[in-house]
Amino acid sequence: MANAKQEKKDVKEGKNQGEAKHMDFRDQIAKNKTKSIVLLIIVFIVFIALGYVIAIAFQLDTFALFILSTIISVFYIWITYAFSDKIALLSVGAKEADPSQYRTLYNSVENMSIASGLPMPKVYIMRGDQINAFATGKNPQHSVICVTEGAIAKLNKQELEGVIGHEMSHVANYDIRFVTIVAVVVGAISIFSQMFLRSLWFGGGRSSDNDRSGGNVIFLVLALVLAILAPIIVKLVQLAISRKREYAADAGSVEFTRYPPGLINALKKIKQENEEPMKVPDAVAPMFFSDTTKQRFAEMFQTHPSIEKRISVLEAM
Amino acid sequence: MLGTIILIVVGVLIVIFLLMWVGYYNKFIILSNRIKNSFSQIDVQLKKRADLVPNLMESVKGYMKHEAGIMKDVSDARKALVGANSSNDMGKRVKAGDALQSALGRLFAIAENYPNLKANENFLQFQNELSAIEDKVAYSRQFYNDSILGFDNAVQTFPGNLFAGQKFKSQAGKYIQIPEAERASPKVKF
Numbered sequence: 001m002a003n004a005k006q007e008k009k010d011v012k013e014g015k016n017q018g019e020a021k022h023m024d025f026r027d028q029i030a031k032n033k034t035k036s037i038v039l040l041i042i043v044f045i046v047f048i049a050l051g052y053v054i055a056i057a058f059q060l061d062t063f064a065l066f067i068l069s070t071i072i073s074v075f076y077i078w079i080t081y082a083f084s085d086k087i088a089l090l091s092v093g094a095k096e097a098d099p100s101q102y103r104t105l106y107n108s109v110e111n112m113s114i115a116s117g118l119p120m121p122k123v124y125i126m127r128g129d130q131i132n133a134f135a136t137g138k139n140p141q142h143s144v145i146c147v148t149e150g151a152i153a154k155l156n157k158q159e160l161e162g163v164i165g166h167e168m169s170h171v172a173n174y175d176i177r178f179v180t181i182v183a184v185v186v187g188a189i190s191i192f193s194q195m196f197l198r199s200l201w202f203g204g205g206r207s208s209d210n211d212r213s214g215g216n217v218i219f220l221v222l223a224l225v226l227a228i229l230a231p232i233i234v235k236l237v238q239l240a241i242s243r244k245r246e247y248a249a250d251a252g253s254v255e256f257t258r259y260p261p262g263l264i265n266a267l268k269k270i271k272q273e274n275e276e277p278m279k280v281p282d283a284v285a286p287m288f289f290s291d292t293t294k295q296r297f298a299e300m301f302q303t304h305p306s307i308e309k310r311i312s313v314l315e316a317m
Numbered sequence: 318m319l320g321t322i323i324l325i326v327v328g329v330l331i332v333i334f335l336l337m338w339v340g341y342y343n344k345f346i347i348l349s350n351r352i353k354n355s356f357s358q359i360d361v362q363l364k365k366r367a368d369l370v371p372n373l374m375e376s377v378k379g380y381m382k383h384e385a386g387i388m389k390d391v392s393d394a395r396k397a398l399v400g401a402n403s404s405n406d407m408g409k410r411v412k413a414g415d416a417l418q419s420a421l422g423r424l425f426a427i428a429e430n431y432p433n434l435k436a437n438e439n440f441l442q443f444q445n446e447l448s449a450i451e452d453k454v455a456y457s458r459q460f461y462n463d464s465i466l467g468f469d470n471a472v473q474t475f476p477g478n479l480f481a482g483q484k485f486k487s488q489a490g491k492y493i494q495i496p497e498a499e500r501a502s503p504k505v506k507f
Contacts, residue, residue, distance in 0.1 A: 107449045114358060114456040117351065117464070258459065 035178060042185070048073070050192055050226060057220040058199075076188055084180040085136040085144055091281050094126040094146045105152055108161045109145055112168040115256040121145045121171060130278045131155060131270045134287040135167040135176050143171045154273060155266055162253055162263030163289055169252025175245050179287055182238050189234050193227040242286040242303045250310055251317075260314050267314075271307045341480035348468040349485070352492055355464045356407060358457040359495075363398060363414040366450045370395045370417070373443040377424070380434040387424050394420040411495050414454065421447060458495045465492040 051069030080087070099106050106123060113120045121135070124146035131151040137143035145167045147160075155163065170176055254260050270290045278292040285292045286303040304310075370391060381388065398413040425444060428434050435441075472481040472489040481489070 103445070107452070111452050111456050114453055115460055117355060117460050256456075 046189060046192075046230065050196065050223070050230075053219055053223040053226060054196055054199075057223045073188065076191075077184060080184045080187065081138075081180065084184070085138065085142075088134075088136045088180075088284050088287065089124060089144065089146065091284055092126050092146070094124040097123045097125040097147075099123075102152065104157065104160065105147060108157070108164045109168075111161060112164045112256055115165070116168050116172050118168065118172055119143075121168075123147075125149060125152075128278055129153075130274050130276065130292075131163075131266070131290070132274075132278060132292065133163050133167055133289040134284070135170045136180070136287060137171070137176050138180070139174065139177060140171050143176060145171070148278075150273070154269060158257075158259060158262035159266035159269065161257050162259070162266045165253030165256040166249045166263065166289060168256060169249040170245070172252065173245075173248065175249065176287075179242070179245070182241060183284075183286070186231070186234050186238050190231040193231050196223060196227045236301075238286065239301065239303055243305045246304050246310065247313060250314055254314065254317055260317050264311055264314050267307050267311050337476075338480050341477055344471060344477075345468070345481060345485045348464070348471055349488060351464045352461070352468055355457065355461040359411065359414075359454065359461060360402070362450055362454045362457055363410065364402065366414065366417060366447065366454070367395055367398050367402075369443060369446060369450070370421075373421075373440075373447070376437065376439040376443065377428070377434065380431050380437070380440075381427070384427055387420070387427055391417070391420045391424055408493070408495075411458075418451060418454075462494045465494055468492070 048069055097105060102123070102125065105125075109123050110120060118140045121137070121140075121143040122145070124144055126146055126148050128148045129150040130148055131154055133145065133147040133151055135143060135145050145164060147163070151160065151163060170179075250263060253263050257263070267290070274290065278288075280288070280292050288303075290307065291302065291304045374388065374392060377388070394413070394417040398410070398417050401410045401413040404410065428440070469489045469492075471477045472485045478486075
């Protein structure tokens with residue numbers, strides 16, 4: 001809600017708030033770039049720490065496992081990062097939109113690319129009656145904006161522009177890269193934890209038969225706690241980041257369109273129309289414009305803030 | 318010992334200052350280039366608009382024989398815009414673009430009286446295309462103004478003002494914002 005306050009303050013400041021937000025938005029980019037690097041370093045350390053603890057717990061050759069976990073982590077991060085955008089587009093069955101068929105959509109994207117001063121993203125389209133959209137790519141020079149058929153059918157020009165502006169703002173802020181890296185981190189840690197928990201099930205007996213195992217019990221428990229808690233903590237952090245980024249992107253969209261009612265009406269339509277949940281993989285769900293399923297749990301477990309909250313923040317602008 | 322420490326501290330401070338100076342110099346250059354680039358974006362859209370007009374006139378000619386006045390207005394406005402493009406005066410070019418837009422607006426209003434014309438696929442396509450260009454002109458102006466604001470703020474606010482030499486300081490505030498264009502959709506002022 002810090003954003004809401006910021007917006008209200010901006011309105012009071014009168015003429016200068018446009019620039020205040022503009023600076024905000026450039027600072028955000030630098031912050032996101034740093035955070036991406038820090039996150040990658042953290043995942044690297046977590047991998048090695050987990051590998052180390054597991055090696056001691058199982059009395060394996062520490063050095064060999066250390067090397068192995070380093071190689072696996074570097075390889076995993078590199079592969080998922082290099083192909084993240086293609087994987088995301090493939091997993092939802094998106095296709096490149098035909099410019100002559102989707103004239104309005106192309107115009108909206110072009111408008112937002114002019115308003116933001118960023119290169120024109122590739123435009124993709126995916127099946128589905130739900131109103132939704134997402135952006136992906138590694139940087140603004142190689143970005144993709146993907147929109148559902150439902151969004152094109154149900155939104156008018158201003159509403160569509162609001163939604164595209166929101167996605168364009170994710171592109172401008174380097175959120176697309178940041179979100180990808182966060183997803184990679186979350187995926188890596190949960191894979192690693194799963195591997196450990198399973199190995200405990202099958203191979204754990206061997207070391208407990210061993211007389212020397214006494215000193216390793218502590219490490220075993222430590223590894224167990226780490227393996228269970230790490231994925232949950234990282235997941236909650238990911239969700240918190242995702243929610244915060246949504247408010248920022250809504251503000252960014254208004255900065256581009258200068259027309260809050262467009263985005264507000266789009267959100268209202270989504271609230272009314274998106275009854276059926278969308279079938280998309282969990283990993284890509286946080287990338288979407290609005291929640292792919294109806295909110296059932298507390299906000300802490302959601303990828304997006306509630307639509308009501310987003311509307312009230314926008315109405316305060 | 319103390320002397321060495323002081324020397325190191327001073328050395329570090331100088332290095333930090335130099336790095337900041339380089340950083341800010343590059344930032345100012347990038348921001349001022351953005352202004353030039355964003356102006357050429359407006360030009361691109363104005364040129365597209367001018368290029369569409371002859372074909373539009375061609376498709377309208379048969380239907381609007383009795384509206385010689387407006388036809389002449391539009392083609393005069395287009396000629397003025399093409400002429401203004403060769404001049405260096407940005408304000409003049411933008412004004413010529415606006416004049417063409419308003420002449421086209423009048424043409425489309427008159428076209429409402431011609432049901433046959435309104436049903437013409439070709440004409441509708443031009444109408445859509447020109448209104449899309451109108452949006453793009455408005456957005457490119459907005460970005461041009463934003464770029465000016467970004468540059469002026471960077472040069473005039475602290476700590477940028479410490480690093481901006483005479484060169485940038487004299488540039489700041491020199492760029493003139495273009496009045497926001499009318500857009501098909503109403504918009505809020507920032």
